Amino acid sequence: MLDDEALDLLFRNARTHRRFFDEPVADAQLRRMHEILKWGPTSVNCQPMRIVFVRSKEAKERLKPALDAGNRDKTMRAPVTAIIAHDTLFYEHLPKLLPHSPNVIDSFRGAEKKALAEETAFRNGTLQGAYLILAARAVGLDCGPMSGFDNAKVDAAFFPDGRVKSNFLCNLGRGDPAGVSARSPRFAFEDVCTIL
Numbered sequence: 001m002l003d004d005e006a007l008d009l010l011f012r013n014a015r016t017h018r019r020f021f022d023e024p025v026a027d028a029q030l031r032r033m034h035e036i037l038k039w040g041p042t043s044v045n046c047q048p049m050r051i052v053f054v055r056s057k058e059a060k061e062r063l064k065p066a067l068d069a070g071n072r073d074k075t076m077r078a079p080v081t082a083i084i085a086h087d088t089l090f091y092e093h094l095p096k097l098l099p100h101s102p103n104v105i106d107s108f109r110g111a112e113k114k115a116l117a118e119e120t121a122f123r124n125g126t127l128q129g130a131y132l133i134l135a136a137r138a139v140g141l142d143c144g145p146m147s148g149f150d151n152a153k154v155d156a157a158f159f160p161d162g163r164v165k166s167n168f169l170c171n172l173g174r175g176d177p178a179g180v181s182a183r184s185p186r187f188a189f190e191d192v193c194t195i196l
Contacts, residue, residue, distance in 0.1 A: 010137050017142040017171070018074050019179030025055070025079045025141065025172055033135045040131035042124040044104050045097045048090035049128035050164050052083040053172075066153035071146055071169075078144065078171035083158060084132065085166045086125025088118055125167055133170065142175030 002010075030053055042048070054063050060076055063083075067075055075081050087093075091108035098104055108117040133143050146169050154166040 010134055014137050015142075015175070015177075015180045015183070017144045017173075017175030017180060019176040020078050020142065020144075020171065020173035021176055022077075023079060023174050029139055029141060030080070032139045033132065033141065036138055037128065037131040037135035040128060042127060043120060044094065044101070044107075046090050046094065046120060046124050047097060047128070048086040048088075048121040049125040049132075050085045050087050051132070052085070052158050054081040054083060055079065062157045063154065066150045066157065068148040068150075071148040074144065075146075075169065075171055079173035080171070082132065082170045082172055083154060083166055084125070084129040084168050084170060085159060085164045086121040087164050088121050089163055090121050090124075091117060121165075122167065129167060129170070136170075136172055140174075141172045144171035144175070145169070146171070 008014075034051075038047070054060055060081070063081060064072060064076060091105050094105045094108075095102050107113065108120065129145075133145060136143050149166075149169055151166045154169075155162070155164075159165065
């Protein structure tokens with residue numbers, strides 16, 4: 001079981017950051033984060049998440065027109081912005097990722113199964129995005145996950161072939177605690193959980 005210090009780091013004291021110190025995020029941190037998050041489970045080990053780490057000034061300028069006004073400045077100032085996306089044709093990799101079930105690809109391949117494939121890609125890519133947030137915190141990065149952008153513009157700028165679709169953005173870096181607002185309330189167990 002994780003101790004309280006680890007639970008505080010991952011959940012209880014972790015916050016959504018809107019401001020970051022002007023410190024670079026090293027490639028090694030991003031690689032270490034991926035080495036952790038890749039072990040999180042997905043259905044049929046489909047692993048549909050794709051990530052673009054937007055760090056350079058040129059890449060940030062490509063992202064800028066897609067950002068809502070309220071997210072523009074903080075994203076442009078963040079050391080790295082991860083575009084969390086998913087591969088809609090993830091199933092092409094299933095023979096490699098699930099070698100003991102080589103026919104599982106047939107569950108998703110074909111026009112009549114397109115809706116199931118898209119739903120599976122979105123659901124599991126979102127799940128992997130949550131793993132990314134936890135892994136980022138585990139390697140010492142703070143996170144600012146967000147919606148508030150035009151998916152179509154992001155997809156046109158970063159995934160023009162149409163195969164990969166953006167889901168959400170997550171700013172990464174060392175967060176400035178001065179930019180964090182007071183903690184908002186959370187539901188109690190009794191408010192949202194049922195044991196049958």
